[in-house]
Amino acid sequence: MPRGAFSDHSSPDMSLTAFSKRIALVDCNNFYVSCERVFQPDLQGVPVAVLSNNDGCIIARSNEVKALGVKMGVPYFQVRPLFERHHVRVFSSNFALYGDMSQRVMSTLARLSPDFEIYSIDECFLDMTGFGEPLEYAKEIRSTVKRWTGIGVSIGIGPSKTLAKVANKLAKKDQTGPGIRMLEPGDELEETLSALPVEGIWGIGKSLARRLKRRKIHSALNLRDASDRRITRILGALGQRIVYELRGISCLSLEEQPPAKQTICTSRSFARSVRTLEGLQEAISTFVSRAAEKLRSQGSAAGVLTVYIMTSHFGESSKYYNSLVLELPVPSCITHELLNYALIGLHRIYKKGYDYKKAGILLSNIVPSGSIQRDLFDRLGEPAGVSESPRRRGERLMKTLDRINTEFGSDTLIYASSDLRKGWRTVRGHQSPRFTTNWRELPLVKALLP
DNA sequence: TCTGGGGTCCTAGGACCC
DNA sequence: TCTGGGGTCCTAGGACCC
Numbered sequence: 233m234p235r236g237a238f239s240d241h242s243s244p245d246m247s248l249t250a251f252s253k254r255i256a257l258v259d260c261n262n263f264y265v266s267c268e269r270v271f272q273p274d275l276q277g278v279p280v281a282v283l284s285n286n287d288g289c290i291i292a293r294s295n296e297v298k299a300l301g302v303k304m305g306v307p308y309f310q311v312r313p314l315f316e317r318h319h320v321r322v323f324s325s326n327f328a329l330y331g332d333m334s335q336r337v338m339s340t341l342a343r344l345s346p347d348f349e350i351y352s353i354d355e356c357f358l359d360m361t362g363f364g365e366p367l368e369y370a371k372e373i374r375s376t377v378k379r380w381t382g383i384g385v386s387i388g389i390g391p392s393k394t395l396a397k398v399a400n401k402l403a404k405k406d407q408t409g410p411g412i413r414m415l416e417p418g419d420e421l422e423e424t425l426s427a428l429p430v431e432g433i434w435g436i437g438k439s440l441a442r443r444l445k446r447r448k449i450h451s452a453l454n455l456r457d458a459s460d461r462r463i464t465r466i467l468g469a470l471g472q473r474i475v476y477e478l479r480g481i482s483c484l485s486l487e488e489q490p491p492a493k494q495t496i497c498t499s500r501s502f503a504r505s506v507r508t509l510e511g512l513q514e515a516i517s518t519f520v521s522r523a524a525e526k527l528r529s530q531g532s533a534a535g536v537l538t539v540y541i542m543t544s545h546f547g548e549s550s551k552y553y554n555s556l557v558l559e560l561p562v563p564s565c566i567t568h569e570l571l572n573y574a575l576i577g578l579h580r581i582y583k584k585g586y587d588y589k590k591a592g593i594l595l596s597n598i599v600p601s602g603s604i605q606r607d608l609f610d611r612l613g614e615p616a617g618v619s620e621s622p623r624r625r626g627e628r629l630m631k632t633l634d635r636i637n638t639e640f641g642s643d644t645l646i647y648a649s650s651d652l653r654k655g656w657r658t659v660r661g662h663q664s665p666r667f668t669t670n671w672r673e674l675p676l677v678k679a680l681l682p
Numbered sequence: 683t684c685t686g687g688g689g690t691c692c693t694a695g696g697a698c699c700c
Numbered sequence: 701t702c703t704g705g706g707g708t709c710c711t712a713g714g715a716c717c718c
Contacts, residue, residue: 284686291686307685325686352689352718437716470692470715497688546685592687 253482254360254389256370257396258341258377260334261384261404261411263354264292267333268323270382279320283308286503287324295407296320336381344373349486357393359486370412389414393484394477397434398424398452417480425478426453435474440467452478492530492598498523499592505544506588512541512578519593520574524567527595533563535597537570539577544589554581563599570595 260266264282269275279296283289289307290297297320302311308322315322334353341348347359358373360366370387377385388400395415402424403413415421431441433452447466449455455463456478463471473483498519506512516539527534540555556577564570574593 286684286686288685305686309684312684327687355718435716439715468692493689495689499687501686544685547683 252361253391254363254366255391255393255396255482255486256358256360256366256373256387256389257351257393257400258356258358258373258385258387259400259404260337260354261386262292262294263334263383264323264325264330265294266383267326267330270333271329275321279315279318280323281315281320282323282325284325286501288501291325333381333383337377337383337385340377340380341373344376347486347488349488350490357396357486360389367412367414370414371410374411384411386411387413391415391480392477392482394434394474395480398428398432401432422453424452425456426451428452430455433474433478435470443467492532492600493526494598495594495596496523496526496534496598497592497594498526499540499590499594501590502588506591507584507586509579509582512582512588512591513575515591516574516578516593517571519591520571521567523593523595524565524570527565527598528601531601532598533565533601534570534595535560535563535599536595537573537577538594538596539574539581539591540593541578541581541588541591543586549587552583552586554583556581559597563597563601565601 265275265280268280268282277296278294279300280294281290281297281302282292284291287308289305290302290311291305293302293304296318300314300318300320302314314320330353337354338348338350338356341356341358345358345360349357351357360369363369366389370389374385374387377383386400386403388396388398388403389412390396390399399413399415403409403411406413415424428451429441430436430444430449430452431438433455436444443466444450444455449458449466456475458475460472460475463475467474476483500515500519502515506515523534536557536559538555538557540553542553543549543551545551558573558577560569560573
């Protein structure tokens with residue numbers, strides 16, 4: 233069944249007497265902190281926090297730190313005095329380690345259940361439908377993962393992914409409990425849903441919660457019991473799916489084969505600001521080679537490359553943001569080909585005299601690399617079966633580069649994806665650059681298109 | 683002084699075709 | 701003078717997630 237498709241449900245069973253599925257969500261507890269603790273047992277029982285890149289903000293907290301009221305994502309400097317008072321042990325992030333630990337956890341789970349979907353670095357859905365004693369089995373999973381990897385997990389079980397999420401939340405909340413929770417039809421489920429505000433539901437954020445509350449839908453129970461028509465009017469197709477999931481009718485199937493990425497981005501904030509073009513070139517080169525690796529590892533090639541640079545959003549210093557979208561003549565996953573374009577783009581958007589705080593690239597229009605040949609022939613108008621020699625390919629690319637250099641004039645700018653613009657708009661009183669979102673109109677892109 | 687990085691899905695509306 | 705309507709594809713942007 234495709235993602236988001238409904239099963240047949242002409243009259244949903246509101247009595248919830250018979251759940252047809254059993255889905256478990258296994259979620260690692262305070263994952264990054266747990267990883268650090270595995271290798272440093274003396275961290276057990278003491279407050280621990282993990283920081284983002286450049287030690288900017290808090291991205292993981294042990295229970296002790298959560299108890300201090302420290303929220304996810306707060307800037308480190310704001311809580312520093314508090315941390316010092318409570319002797320919080322603080323770590324810079326080590327994503328290589330976390331990725332490795334994640335793999336160990338996931339392969340352990342894979343041995344325990346045949347049907348699973350890795351949902352994020354620290355979460356995995358398992359299909360337990362038909363398993364005799366789900367709670368017993370969950371206990372087994374929990375202790376095995378702990379024994380083999382040293383990582384503690386919480387497990388929530390429900391008839392749909394959304395309810396498994398809810399159950400998991402409860403399992404986490406109950407710190408002294410077994411770390412396992414199963415939701416079944418009955419009074420307890422009603423109570424749970426009525427105590428859960430809509431923004432606590434998976435898939436409903438701040439904005440949608442506001443929309444719902446304006447219409448007097450405050451709890452998950454309110455939402456579950458609202459009429460289909462009403463929900464569709466307020467939330468569209470997304471809402472329909474959530475409501476069915478809350479009713480215990482599974483609409484989201486397990487994605488066992490992770491689909492190839494549709495976009496790949498690599499970006500970093502700099503620890504110290506960068507002023508020179510050379511400094512940015514160095515960063516961009518690193519980004520491109522990393523992104524190209526990701527592309528190749530999933531057997532893809534990218535047709536469009538965006539490069540962007542920006543100063544800080546914060547503070548009073550003068551601000552600058554710029555980006556450029558480049559369409560490659562042929563989708564590529566070759567580092568030096570991508571790099572040529574990225575560096576040309578960078579050269580166009582770089583302006584002297586600013587303190588750059590962040591840069592990045594985004595690869596999009598990603599296709600399987602197998603189709604590159606065919607696409608190439610289309611563009612060249614050549615019959616399939618006649619391959620282009622490497623030399624000819626090289627000459628063609630060089631010509632394109634020449635054309636860019638001669639034809640592309642002054643850079644009046646520019647393109648920004650919605651994410652980037654959003655960040656920029658938050659800068660108060662700042663004169664926004666001229667944005668366009670139609671990258672086909674950009675002079676450089678026009679120059680590149682045949 | 684110091685504020686993360688990497689993704690996905692849905693939808694409205696325009697372009698285009700017949 | 702009068703100026704259709706339905707279907708499909710694409711894009712930009714909003715919203716969400718960990």
